[in-house]
Amino acid sequence: MTTIRRALILVDVQNQYFDGPLTIQYPPRDTSLQNIVRLIDHAEEQGIPVVAVQHTYPADAPAFAEGSPSWELHPKVAERATPSWKRVRKNLGSVFAGTDLADWLRAQDVNTVTLAGYMTNNCDLASAAGAEELGMAAEVISDATGAIHIANAAGKASAEQVHNTLMAILNSNFAAVATTEQWIGASAGGALLDKDNLVASAVQGQAAFGD
Numbered sequence: 001m002t003t004i005r006r007a008l009i010l011v012d013v014q015n016q017y018f019d020g021p022l023t024i025q026y027p028p029r030d031t032s033l034q035n036i037v038r039l040i041d042h043a044e045e046q047g048i049p050v051v052a053v054q055h056t057y058p059a060d061a062p063a064f065a066e067g068s069p070s071w072e073l074h075p076k077v078a079e080r081a082t083p084s085w086k087r088v089r090k091n092l093g094s095v096f097a098g099t100d101l102a103d104w105l106r107a108q109d110v111n112t113v114t115l116a117g118y119m120t121n122n123c124d125l126a127s128a129a130g131a132e133e134l135g136m137a138a139e140v141i142s143d144a145t146g147a148i149h150i151a152n153a154a155g156k157a158s159a160e161q162v163h164n165t166l167m168a169i170l171n172s173n174f175a176a177v178a179t180t181e182q183w184i185g186a187s188a189g190g191a192l193l194d195k196d197n198l199v200a201s202a203v204q205g206q207a208a209f210g211d
């Protein structure tokens with residue numbers, strides 16, 4: 001990849017994640033939202049395309065019901081939206097599944113997608129994996145995303161455990177993981193973010209935990 005052409009993908013930064021059972025727990029949702037705003041402002045300054053994605057179910061659905069207050073973009077994002085933004089509605093985890101986003105990105109000559117928004121343990125993960133299949137590089141902004149506590153028949157994990165584990169997993173293969181500050185610095189200079197690989201991560205894992 002000779003020239004990096006990024007797009008900032010705002011994954012489901014909707015009111016649904018700020019109230020109710022899907023409320024983001026870690027990192028603190030107000031902190032992640034502040035960082036999302038910083039990313040938007042920087043992208044606009046740098047001429048980086050912005051995509052706003054909304055998870056969308058029918059109007060009678062218990063969550064993400066189209067047209068409901070919980071479906072709307074968070075006001076801090078909505079007030080920054082411009083006509084130049086690409087708007088996407090999806091009903092699956094990946095931002096690429098069943099949408100025209102991949103075609104739009106290619107038309108913009110984008111080869112690197114920067115993922116911010118919610119949730120780490122669902123749509124961010126699926127979208128980063130989906131980018132690999134499309135031949136696009138992915139970046140995940142660790143402090144501009146967030147997870148929820150999980151408990152089910154298979155086990156349980158706190159939002160912090162979920163988030164931190166998935167950041168390490170993503171950085172081992174699917175995406176370069178960085179903070180908001182690191183991404184702003186890299187994107188302003190047109191630089192590629194460092195990403196580890198599975199073999200190196202395995203070697204470091206053995207050193208840290210043993211065989």
